[in-house]
Amino acid sequence: MPAILTGRIIDEGLIxxxxxxxxxxxxxxxxxxxAANLIGVMESYFxxxxxxxxxxxxxxxxxxxxxxxxxGFFMDSRQGDIITRMTSDISGxxxxxxxxxxxxxxxxxxxxxxxxxxxxxxxxxxxxGIVLVPLFTLPTKKVGKTRWNLTRExxxxxxxxxxxxxxxxxxSGQLLVKLFVxxxxxxxxxxxxxxxxxxxxxxxxxAGRWFRVALSTFSSIGPMLIYxxxxxxxxxxxxxxxxxxxxxxxxxxxxxxxxxNSLMSIQVDWIRSMALFTRIFEYFDLSVEVKNAQEPxxxxxxxxxxxxxxxxxxxxDKTILRDVSFRLESGKSIALVGPSGxxxxxxxxxxxxxxxxxxxxVTLDDVDVRALDLGFLRQQVGMVTQDTxxxxxxxxxxxxxxxxDATEQELEEACKKANIHDFIVEQxxxxxxxxxxxxLKLSGGEKQRISxxxxxxxxxxxxIFDEATSALDxxxxxxxxxxxxxxxxxxxxxxxxxxxxxxxxxxEILVLSGGMVEERGRHSELLMENGLYHKLWETQSIxxxxxx
Ligand code: ADP
Numbered sequence: 176m177p178a179i180l181t182g183r184i185i186d187e188g189l190i191x192x193x194x195x196x197x198x199x200x201x202x203x204x205x206x207x208x209x210a211a212n213l214i215g216v217m218e219s220y221f222x223x224x225x226x227x228x229x230x231x232x233x234x235x236x237x238x239x240x241x242x243x244x245x246x247g248f249f250m251d252s253r254q255g256d257i258i259t260r261m262t263s264d265i266s267g268x269x270x271x272x273x274x275x276x277x278x279x280x281x282x283x284x285x286x287x288x289x290x291x292x293x294x295x296x297x298x299x300x301x302x303x304g305i306v307l308v309p310l311f312t313l314p315t316k317k318v319g320k321t322r323w324n325l326t327r328e329x330x331x332x333x334x335x336x337x338x339x340x341x342x343x344x345x346x347s348g349q350l351l352v353k354l355f356v357x358x359x360x361x362x363x364x365x366x367x368x369x370x371x372x373x374x375x376x377x378x379x380x381x382a383g384r385w386f387r388v389a390l391s392t393f394s395s396i397g398p399m400l401i402y403x404x405x406x407x408x409x410x411x412x413x414x415x416x417x418x419x420x421x422x423x424x425x426x427x428x429x430x431x432x433x434x435x436n437s438l439m440s441i442q443v444d445w446i447r448s449m450a451l452f453t454r455i456f457e458y459f460d461l462s463v464e465v466k467n468a469q470e471p472x473x474x475x476x477x478x479x480x481x482x483x484x485x486x487x488x489x490x491x492d493k494t495i496l497r498d499v500s501f502r503l504e505s506g507k508s509i510a511l512v513g514p515s516g517x518x519x520x521x522x523x524x525x526x527x528x529x530x531x532x533x534x535x536x537v538t539l540d541d542v543d544v545r546a547l548d549l550g551f552l553r554q555q556v557g558m559v560t561q562d563t564x565x566x567x568x569x570x571x572x573x574x575x576x577x578x579x580d581a582t583e584q585e586l587e588e589a590c591k592k593a594n595i596h597d598f599i600v601e602q603x604x605x606x607x608x609x610x611x612x613x614x615l616k617l618s619g620g621e622k623q624r625i626s627x628x629x630x631x632x633x634x635x636x637x638x639i640f641d642e643a644t645s646a647l648d649x650x651x652x653x654x655x656x657x658x659x660x661x662x663x664x665x666x667x668x669x670x671x672x673x674x675x676x677x678x679x680x681x682x683e684i685l686v687l688s689g690g691m692v693e694e695r696g697r698h699s700e701l702l703m704e705n706g707l708y709h710k711l712w713e714t715q716s717i718x719x720x721x722x723x
Pocket of ligand 1: 247250490493495513514515516517518519520521522
């Protein structure tokens with residue numbers, strides 16, 4: 176519209192010397208521009224709304240997908256990679272979505288209208304303008320490919336940066352840096368990756384720049400051609416063309432090249448963001464390894480009998496467990512001993528399906544754990560491990576994680592049983608004391624007892640202690656030992672053991688070596704066998720007094 180009105184202003188108003196028409200046309204032009212701007216505002220709103228919501232959905236979906244990924248995925252992935260994908264990759268595609276969707280629509284519309292209007296004026300000049308269009312598309316593909324590669328590389332550097340940040344700026348990472356005096360090396364390593372990334376970003380943005388120079392050069396040739404040929408037709412051939420017509424054509428050509436330009440840039444951006452999409456979808460394509468059964472079973476009552484039937488487990492082609500079989504009756508306890516790396520943790524991880532067996536089966540109350548509802552199964556298993564994780568938040572928040580609707584009385588009862596209640600009430604804020612980096616600094620033993628209270632609140636039928644006290648001094652150990660005994664009462668228990676007292680009271684001891692059950696029996700029987708258990712016990716008791 177503005178282009179056509181400009182033509183009429185020249186022909187009818189200026190050359191026709193008609194003031195009232197001129198004024199009317201100018202007013203109309205202003206109104207059209209105003210309307211176009213208002214539409215523009217609406218367009219921006221919708222574009223932003225849509226792109227924000229697409230990324231909102233993408234983020235939620237990705238987060239849910241990650242929640243469903245197996246324990247193995249998190250053990251094998253680098254945290255930085257996951258974070259870059261969740262943050263900058265997804266934000267990167269947001270830009271493309273907002274630019275692309277309405278961009279394609281409005282540009283196509285403008286392009287078609289401009290073409291029709293041009294052909295209505297003069298087909299020779301219109302064709303002349305279009306002839307140049309294919310030139311625009313030439314560099315698109317190449318630029319797109321370059322940017323695809325650069326973007327991918329830049330995001331990989333971003334992964335690297337996030338990894339360095341995660342590793343070196345965490346409490347334990349920073350401690351390591353300080354004690355080994357690696358501050359300078361780490362700073363240099365960070366700077367090197369950072370430098371690589373800016374290099375890539377600059378190259379990426381320049382790849383687009385040359386493309387735009389080429390486009391704008393092509394776009395300035397078109398109008399010149401129309402002036403030249405139009406002028407020639409008008410002056411020499413006396414064609415039926417007015418100055419207004421030529422102005423309109425040139426102006427329409429500008430209107431047409433704009434959308435062609437934009438469509439080509441959109442294509443380049445699109446190819447570039449495919450690099451980001453590819454990274455995002457690589458994660459979506461990862462299959463969920465530990466899946467819920469098709470028709471998951473929920474038991475009405477859980478006794479807590481655990482059985483391993485010829486269990487085999489391998490990480491890739493590295494076999495960790497071979498032919499492990501045992502039956503643990505409800506309410507009984509079993510202790511696992513063996514040299515480090517024997518596969519004790521791996522074995523217990525199979526019960527709540529942190530990994531799935533690669534051969535044989537694990538059953539709970541004689542039902543294969545893979546047939547049970549995953550959430551239900553995990554609800555039945557409590558684990559206390561050596562490194563306890565408490566979320567940022569108050570002690571209460573951390574306890575309620577196990578049972579969100581627990582009453583105050585239940586909380587206190589669990590903490591009393593876990594021998595941590597007295598410690599908590601001594602704190603100024605009691606149960607509302609914050610823990611984590613910016614809160615209370617808890618000792619290993621205190622954390623451990625909170626985690627036992629958390630498991631008590633969960634009230635599982637099966638309880639697993641994985642080296643729960645090995646990092647503690649003997650006073651803390653005493654407190655925890657008592658807490659553990661409360662927890663073990665009337666529950667099926669598996670203890671990866673170290674302290675002799677716990678092992679001695681276990682109903683059965685399995686001695687694991689190289690992923691196989693080498694010996695089994697009670698403490699006194701095993702000692703008499705004079706085998707691996709005897710050897711372990713002897714060496715450990717010399718080093719450690721009464722611990723194994
Ligand atoms: P233990 O608890 O008896 O010390 P683990 O069960 O932790 O032994 O480990 C048993 C073996 O499995 C070790 O040799 C260890 O290197 C290997 N292992 C543990 N986790 C993984 C993993 N994610 N990928 C490959 N091998 C692993």
